[in-house]
Amino acid sequence: MGAREVRRGDDEADRGTLVTPSAEFPPLGPEERAALSRIGERWRAPRGPDELPVDPTLGRNRPGPTPSRFGRLTPIDMFTVEEPDELVAAEPANLPGSRAGRMLTRLRRVLVGPPLSSSAVLYERMRKVVALPILSSDLLSSIAYGPEAMLAVLVLAGSAALGLSLPLAALLVVLMIAVGLSYRQTIPAYPHGAGSYIVASDNLGTTTGLAAAAGLMLDYVLTVSVSIAAGVHAVTSALPGLAPATVPLGVLAIAVLLAGNLRGVRTAGNIFVLPTYAFVVAVLALLVIGYLRAAGRGFTAVPPPTVPAVEGLGLLVVLRAFASGAVSMTGIEAVSNAIPAFRRTEWRNARTTLSWMVAMLVVLFVGLVGLIHLNGLAPRPGETILSQLGRVTFPVGPWYALLQAATALILLLSANTAFNDFPRLLFFMARNGHAPRRFLHLGDRLSFNNGLVALALAAAVIFAAFGGNTEALIPLFAVGVFLAFTLSQAGMVVHWRRHRDRGWRRRLAINAVGAALSGVVLLTAGIGKFAEGAWVVVIAVPLLVLLARRIQRHYATLHHALALHPPPSAGPAPPPSASGSAPGGAPPGPAGSAEGEELPQEVRHLVVVPVARLNRASLRALAYAASLGQPTLAVHIAPEEAESDRFREQWRAWGDHLRLETIVSPYRAVIGPLAHYLEALHATRPELTLTVIVPEVVLRRRWHRPLHSRAEKRLRGALRALPGVVVTSVPVHPPE
Template sequence: MKVRRVGADEERDDAGQPGTAVTPSAEFPPLAAEERAALGRIGERWAGPQPAELPVDPTLGRHRGGPAPSRFGRLAPIEMFTVEQPGELVATAPAHLPGNRVGRAAGRLRRALFGPPLASAAVLYERMRKLVALPILSSDLLSSVAYGPEAMLTVLVLAGGAALGLALPLAALLVVLMIAVGLSYRQTIPAYPHGAGSYIVAGDNLGRTAGLAAAAGLMLDYVLTVSVSVAAGVHAVTSALPALTPATVGLGVLVIAVLLAGNLRGVRTAGNIFVLPTYAFVVVVLAVLVVGYARAAGRGFAPVPPPAVPAAEGLGLLLVLRAFSSGAVSMTGIEAVSNATPAFRPPEWRNARTTLGWMVALLVVLFAGLVGLIHLDGLVPRPGETLLSQLGRVTFPTGPWYALLQASTALILLLAANTAFNDFPRLLYFMARDGHAPRRFLHMGDRLAFSNGLVALAGTAALVFVVFGGHTEALIPLYAVGVFLAFTLSQSGMVVHWRRHRGRGWRGRLLLNALGAVLSGLVLLTAAVAKFAEGAWVVVVAVPLLVLLFRRIHRHYATLHRALALHPPPAGPAGPAPPAGSAEAEAEELPQQVRHLVIVPVARLNRASLRALAYAASLGRPTLAVHIAPEEAEAQRFRAQWSAWGDHLRLETVVSPYRSVVGPLAHYLEALHATRPELTLTVIVPEVVLRRRRHRLLHSRIEQRLRSALGALPGVVVTSVPVHVAE
């Protein structure tokens, strides 16, 4: 089990070693060494009452090895527990809230949609083998060849048909970049085998700010991966079926919802859903390349002259760089394997590295092959139909192959977002463990998936998709900046890593990572400058804002950690009275340090208030009843009723001529606490619990308002004594 110490730069387990495994226990980190020592010293001074014999059997009458609950065990709650070892019960099945019909109905619906819950131990089996991991993690990378070459040629064609000849040298340079970055990430995997890729590599070697910048870039990349992939997939569908064009936005949002539902079913189930489309796309595109190059060989590889295209811009260095950076979006997703290494079966790093090698090889073959074939067939981008669609019509003028190409392209583009659904929640998990993201992202759902991260990704991506109207061209300028920021920081971090850890062959590894950093940095700079006015400014502005947000979250958790961390108790049994409102006012850790005053707010003498008064008196502590009256006459009537009851407890009435109840009571308690700050005020609130939700509209629910107001006061403990109304 791991522990994360907020304010530190790494996690350590109980043995003092870095803790990195992805486990459901991350939500409950153990204590640091100094806190465990403080806990022991607090325990030595514990002077509370001796524990009495319990009035119930805490094992619920079960014994280890007893009969297992039947299939109808849910009807008897006691049957859902077994004794695993002394002092430990194990729930044999997930439980719903007692008596909560809405919760039971929601549970049945969730089980129908996402499958039955998985036990925590099953996390070891929710891993991917290589043949499944390849299509799941490469769908984003391989699908980008459906729009990456077109993005590059769309920029080049602005300078006229003659500029299309630059596509081949630019593609060759991009292939070099793909291989360099791919080999660099192959080195990252064994060096950092526990996932989170660029975030951990940059943070470990370049500092926390660099790590957070890489995380921000990756998060933007994953959100845009979903938006761009779905937009491109819908475009492929509307290219084949133009009648669906008006429904572009609705189709895209529907696809994102389906992806979310599939991934909420867990890693293995999602993998089984998304395996076939990726392999089908690879096979069909390879068939296009084989047939296309065979036809080109029949004419001696003589390129078909492209149609005349008038120049809209002059051919200059800036336009060439823009085309290069646009084509570089074909590399998005190359980091997916290094981020998801813990999701592989053991040995994780070796299987991940092998899978990444296959991915890069397929990417190079498909990208280079498509650019070359487009050049040989003399195709140019045109509105209303993708280049891959044009290539399919030329290569397969008859037969079902064109339809298969379009169907597989649409499927992989729509499902390419699944790569982001694998990596985005995992990145948030590591960030939350470090205190840079909300801790809710540590939680694993029923199917051992990071449900909160999945929902956050789907919601954000759907919002971006709707805002941009589902247009791929409008999203791609935002796409390259974030992903190449992460590439650059990751590779630069690996350069520092090899300089620190000079092992065997470190110089060659350093040079390879340096090459990847330089090439990625050039693409980043080019994309940021050349596409700044086209929308890249959004990412340039968003990354620093996200880094600032992550730091603020970390500052909050660091403050919370300091407030809740265990410290050795003071020398005296109680110590001097702390100032009112200070953190020390709630620092009692020993029974002998706690001095009680029990307060019961009473609106009227009925069964609810009398039960709360009885409960308070049973505690055997000094007890005060407080009544808020709107006028003096009502205060006198209540005191008369109190006397009729027997005046068993001290009563204080507060007249509120402006008829406010919560405010005067809160201020009164605050004044009591200021007078004796060493006192712990235990406020016992009588509360009527209604069975039906619709009946709540008929009541003021002043108990809830009172609990909310008193909860903000230091040194005040609020509890409630419920009275349940059957109807």
């Protein structure tokens, strides 16, 4: 057993549920592997694999400097050796060749950090003490605006309706515990990642899973927008002079969060640990001091300010207040989505962290609602209710400022939960073909950079569109998250009915209660807040599902077109016949196209060289084409007959070594006639592979590029859509 196999065996147990960079390169299935073997049996290469004019190992056992791309010697080795049959690229070899590119790369490394090796993914995982603040920041920070959202609905029925906050808070606590217990038992049932998308897809079908994923995506984007809006509001409540700069401050905060998360999971965790714990300590201090002051007056509630009623107190108002207060639960699903990010044993550590989160949420939420009631506070424009409570509890000293600072920090950084889970959700969707595959890629710091950037851009656009108004964003908030809650818990009900493990009835009952309560909030939020903006989410969810379906259909079609299929017969293939048909009388490929040829002996060439003028670049392209030993045709586009005749004279002076075809373009177009001519050639003999060799002058300086037409790039774009056409460039590097 080689060293590579030993490493694989040692790492296999540690990888477990871990997301690795290899996920971007899925292996072949059994049928494709069998087809590959049958194709290989018929493969006849023009020369053996070892008959190369260079040493492909680059003298891997030879020490010393390695030449760079521009011929200069560099003191570092671009490759190292870890296996007899493989080279490993050294990290500095990834530096761009241009000076500007190197400067940008170094600046990026200062901001984001140096690249991490793929093997470091085993260690970029979180301990519980770090995972708790990272994954609970969204959940715990929501108590800064969740109670206020509930009271903002109740106050519409007048100040007398504010007394309903206590029974509604009790119902919300029941909902929190039910959903928390539901997710607690979902985690060990799906230890590879128990997100709503996976659970709903597995038990309720792909479409339902995509609906849950759409709800979660909207939830994560709105989490960032709402958290940043609430954080900026906390800042402007303490410093009203900054209110006009709400949108720039919010966009700046999103950019800072993006930069922090691009540094990787572990580094981001170290950055965001302190603010979460500081907020918890600040709120606990607020509750202790506040209840001590209330005890001094015998827990007598202060009457709230008189507020006239603008709506009648009815069931709809109560249900809307309940749904608004339920936004205090957003983020409760974060742990189940991030199971692979925990250290071993992943699901056990995730479940413990979730229990801590729910317990802290219940204590802080109940404590704040009760203290707000005892102090007779009501929502008012220009200042958050938590800020009001802080002023009443800490009338003197620096404590109010510390509370507001901690609140602003946790609200601004609570969006980090979405930055942790949104890219991971896109990864799972992309793995199933329901999202672009670029979201499978791990960046330099082993973070999902594409998902992080997508989240930051979407959240910044929504934040700016709503002007950073928390109240305007919250109605959009509850529908998506409770859609995911409901479908996830309903999926777990089906899961327990299918598996019927020990104690499945009790587990089913817990998940059923969680699904029912979440469904009530979902319907209430969707109906009661439809006119306030929830209609956006109601419309966006099916559109996202449809988009995911279309993406999956595209990938399925592409996979079917590119999948390996066994050749018609397993025996060695004879040379192609004069008619161009494939061996054994079978057509050469799909619709008779040269693109269906998979064996070297099946490929028939025609090399075409567009020549504008006879100079060093075109002669080098002609020489390269002739060296291939295939039929070669030169093509010249002339604007008029006189120029065509003049070029033919030059061609004969050169020696007329290759067949020349001239095309007169009286309207002076070049790319169009050439592309149509090549398309006509291909239509005449579709079994031919047309290799178009284009001379290309490589310009080292960017400011030189506007001085040239860059026709080769336009030609490449025009020919890209033609099947059976290969475009290659012969570069010529003029001196500086």
